[in-house]
Amino acid sequence: MVRPNEEVAALLQEYADLLSVTGGDAFKARAYEKAARAVGGYHADVSRLDARQLREIPGVGASIAEKVAEYFRSGHIPALEERRSRIPASVRELIRIPTLGPKKAMALYEDLHIASVDELAEAIRTERLRGLKGFGPKTEENLLHGIGLLRQAGDRILLNTAVQTAEDVLARLSAITGGVRCTYAGSLRRMRETVGDIDILVAAKDSAPFMDAFVSLPYTADVIAHGGTKSSIRTAEGVQVDLRVLPPESWGAGLLYFTGSKAHNIRLRTIAVRQGLKLSEYGLFEAESGKLIVSRSEEEVYARLGLPWIPPTLREDRGEIAAALDGTLPDPVAEAELRGDLHTHTDLTDGLAPLEEMVAAAAERGYAYYAVTDHAPDLYMQRMTDEKALAQRELVRQLDGKHRKLRVLHGTELNIGRTGDVDWPADFLAGFDLCVASVHSYFQQSREAQTRRLIRACENPYVNVIGHPTARHIGKRPPIDVDLDAVFAACGRTGTAMEVNGQPERLDLRDEDIMLARRYGVKFALDSDAHTPIHLPYLRYATGTAQRGWLTADDVINTWPLRRLKSFLRKGHGGAAAA
């Protein structure tokens, strides 16, 4: 179940999209977009607020507050429905294609009656776009590429969407009596970056009450299957959720089996067979007699196979079983080991909350340190200036120590320019406690140019962390083409950390890149890149991704005590990080 805030944010965003597709006042569309983001990132549940309270959300005025209130009263927003009736919903789908915006989408619809991604692909194939004003051969190529990206992500959903749905289902099923255990399994438990469908497991003697409750969840749109051991539904948002009810005595074997991955399970079964055993979702058995040996817990099953328990995030058949056998399995970094966050924003640039609120939320989470890293001037639309940065630093110094044990660091997120230069000169950079540097432009440069610019950024003595290093957006923008070996080598050499960015659409670096970087002795920063207090928990996804990359606490600079972190941030030049 999505939070009411996100439900409303989606509706406001849809309204903004429809406004921009049908033309008219661009500022109005932008006002709705801004309100959508603000509502999505607001700390309180908007379904419980009246119109007056809604207006306290920045960017929400009388008109939008009334529409939101109306939505929770009647379930309808007449103005939105009126717009929908003018434009097929599938036209809106078109603007999800990178490089295709509202104007081009409308041209396709009005001139060629193209109203969906599939129809567009077909129209390109049959050369129907030839001659349409503003659509040349390069545009066709870009559109095909964009459609490919969109389809690559397929029907898989982002990790946080899956987590929210799964946790809501778990909360509802846990309330039913007779359940011994209840959790999610599958690729979600392994924290893969996207999830195809959600697997929920319940241990109970009697499955019927769980199955019945499951198929009648408030957001069940379709019941795909409704049986005694397995039921499947599709939610209103189109997510498939499977529920399996296991007898309590085979919980461990079932959890192991349904967590996967398939390749990991095959390895385990091979080991079992060599020992004259048979492993299934019901337990570990003697092959000859069929006698059950163990099944109650994952630990017991692994132990009987001669293995320690392997954390789910490592179960991808990427060498974890060999490592477990020879005792070199890493102890993956845990979220509780993180002492702070090193990449966050405020409303001084594109964040949604003021510095004081972000710091208070960080203190609430029990951090030992917290870095504010608003955007630097070269990201023009953020309108950062030297004066604003210095004024913010004053405020940061005042807040430092206000919340008992929380140390507040003043940082910035620099833009890595075309050739690897950054926004500010050395003397100004020296005033920051740390600098994250990220790619926000020139995504299409050659591999050689991208590699050079990133290496140059690493060689800057004031750049401590490379933010979201490949700049990908899952399902929307591919990673930049760069020689990661060369960049990681430069990171290792210069003492520049690589970020594992926890924003669900980024997760950047991704697991495989992390494994590669680690071989170059690179250190990592696990960051939320929060733009509002409710993004701070995204560290959870950064941690999951880091675990999948086999990182231990020692690899991660924000598990370190402040003293050790500051020493790392000095990067050999001795100046920036004063005690």
Add this chain to the structure above:
DNA sequence: GCCGTTTTCGGCCCGACTGTTTTCAGTCG
């Protein structure tokens, strides 16, 4: 449509790149 007043209208996230055009519209961060 929102906001902040220089309170009831005028500005709003600005500039660069791409691909198309032949001087610029559309998209993006």
